[in-house]
Amino acid sequence: MAVSKRRIWGWMSFDWASQPFYTLGLTFIFGPYFAVVATEYFLGTGLDERAADAQAQWVWSLGQTVAGLLIAFSAPFLGAFADNSGRKIPWIAFFSIVYVISTTLLWGLTPDGSALILMLVIFYVGFIAAESALNFVNAILPSLGTDEEVGRISGSGAAFGYWGGVTSLFIMLLLLAENDQGVTLLGNAPLFGLDPDLREGTRSVGPFIALWYVIFIIPFFLFVHDDPNAEKKSTRIGAVWGELVDTLKGVLDRKSLLNFLLGSMFYRDALNAVYAFGGVYAALVLDWQTIQIGVFGIIAAIAAAITTWLSGLADQRFGPKPVIRVAVWVLIAVSVTIVGMSRETLFGIPLAEGSQLPDIIFYICGMCIGGAGGAVYASSRSMMVRHTHPDRPTEAFGLFALTGKATAFLAPALITLFTWMTGSNQLGFLPVIFLFLLGLLLLRWVNKDGDRAEWSATSSQ
Structure with a gap:
């Protein structure tokens, strides 16, 4: 059955509406700003600069760990419930409301860190809402085209x-986010009379993310609707739980799906760590300021936009598995570079004082992170479609979220442990490399065409 272009564009508008949370919030504006505020706060408690940097990174990773676990264990059940009810849109609307409220409240992170932990909690409530809504949106993807078309649509x-x-990053840097001199990238004070001394330009990132979402999510709700003819089953807790348990047991008998879920669990966990700690690394190790990190973000995001679109075309032609493998190898190279580089040295080789080489290399790393990360994201959900039963898409993507988040504590926890053991932000990043390699190893046993056709035929007999 042909799918209207309006429905496809409406579906894609969710990515446009929600992406600023990850670009501005998690990675390039709020995350680094939180790290700087947290470091200053911990310096005020008597810690030295290195210990304060490590403590700031530890607190940020703890928030990510807890949020990831909550998403992991709620997503499959919510997905099964939505499949049984035949409705996804009300769930997306609910999480959208939570998301908008949470991001608006991020204005409250003042430079003195007086509401540090509260803002951390609020940020990750928004993160939970964004990721939960995304699970339901991803579950709509199988209905938008054939397996080959889905790869292109996802990309x-x-x-x-x-x-x-x-x-959104351009707007923030040009008009709102200020540097240490209190001016934006254009050299002006932030718009609307926002006070640079109180970092109000940077703090406006939360309300800005919320407003952006409210405006650009409109096409999604206008053109994407639940199928009124979808089969409905019992939504009693016991019935939903029973179906979910049966599905979980069935995964053990599906070698390709099991290895894909486990492999993607590790490489997506590592990728999330790269996203979450890239800006923090730039702020704490390279001493970059907000605007410099923002420029880095623009380069990374442009590379991501171009490369992800190209990866969607490659996915349509070659399938998602080769795309994922190449992208993960690129991310491994980036991670090795992060571990081996500081402001003073590159893989143990001393650099001249004031050398710009670390900055240049990290800009290149940003392009690779953006491009490879986008390809992994798009092709992984394309691969999941190839393992998804047509009648249970939300439950399937709930399992995808479960494995994507069930070990969400792993990368942050290992980074926390290694940072604490070594006292180094760079060496603290070593576990990410191991997680990428483990994910690649498990991909060896994943069928490049998925197992949906085989499983559907078996289950119908």
């Missing part, structure tokens, strides 16, 4: 989202 949607991230 195009992700690329569209990254352009949204680029656009």
